Amino acid sequence: MSTTSLDRTTEAVSPVRPPRRDDPARPVRRHRSRGRGLTVAIGAALAVGALITAFPFIWMIASSVKPRSESLAYPPRVLPEEPTFEFFVQLFQELDFGRYLLNTIAIVLIGMVGLVLMAMAGYGFAKFDFRGREPLFFLVLVTMMIPVQVTMIPTYLILNGMKLTNTLVGIALPSLVSGFSVFLFRQFMTTIPTEMIEAARIDGASEARIFWRIIMPLSKPILAVQVVLTFIGGWNSFLWPLIIANDERLYTLSVGVALLNQQIASNPSLQMAAATLMVVPILIVFVVFQRFVVQGFALSGLK
Template identity: 70%
Template structure:
């Protein structure tokens, strides 16, 4: 019996006309989607004379960082940025709490677990606007209005995030947890040393969602913060039209300060985001 030792040549993929059309449509769609983002970035670097020139040009002839500096030197965007980062940091405390709740619903058996989980999920059907006034009255009673803690506290936990954690943590083998308990590990140690490291993909998803929620918070900070020094970036961006005359370059610079960090976080965690949603059972 003889064997053929000739090298196997890879098959050449033939590009059918339908596939070529699909690629062209995807390229055009991607370009149309990315155009507003690049327009924002390039407009933030334009002098005001170029921003209002007609016909408009995409690329700046004389790029400048004048308006980005103006945001942080003349306007209060430095303070708004610090406030937003504090709100995001407080939100990450809620991330740990939601992970603990998801772990409890996934791995612990206790009376009323199904009913309690259903009640948690039912809160997803309640609009935020419905609970805004009661939440404000509660925070006013405890003296947390016009504070960064009061801005972050109502969004500290989310039913959707608890659901995601629960769905993912059900995939963690019970044998691993039982082996740790037999070795004498406590529940806190099991959660911190085993469950959280094994939940890396869903933690990446929730990190991005928590960051976006805190970074883009607008309506609630506008309601709860009576002092302008407690505003977040999104509220400060909305105030640009009232603080200065119409200046497209300045407005685009403020929008870029808002958008670029979110884009950077998403690019860093995009691989884990797809993996986390896939393993959580969401399509």
């Protein structure tokens, strides 16, 4: 018998070796299965937390379209059986919420004008070298440490001397400039390459053209952040309009909701309709600008 035939016979009669127990792929599979289980558990926990957090908002919207009998029923139900929008109609037809809404929108629009002023200030602090720049920027930072309540009386006296009390301009004027917004613009605009600005100047572009054609388009993320913050500040303005305005026709939505809670305490559906009118626009604005808000805070260096 030849050597080749002997080797074939040996391979034929040799038993099949069992797989080794120390398979290196087995710990990897086990680690992956544990990782998937942990991911599922974290996702479930986050979903439960999100549901608990969103439940008051869901309850508010559902209660705003409930008939009064369902809103006072016990045990309470989350979803209405017969939805109705009569309380939203009542807010605008009987309780003058249309005027409050227009006042709030006007205050927000006036506050948006301040975005341009604060963007110019941030651009000046970021890209211009002038005498006293650092002390001036330090004063801007100091204003962030002073509570708003401390400056309300001096601001009221100044606006009263200018005959701007009991006016929409007087309500919106203090929100035109914010130290925090100037700080955000400055932090973001320092990331814009100075070489790009110098190249535009060499090509003969004026400072106004550079600002509107180069700086502002590149500052869209931080502008989105400022739009959201300005909208929220103007939309939720409560204490300052209550101080400076004596005429109810100049009140904002938040003041109107507070008056509604004092005057009508036996109609939860009407109160929830007013609260929905206050909250839903803010959520819509945030959802629209959410991507830019995250990008703006990341690029501005705030964490």
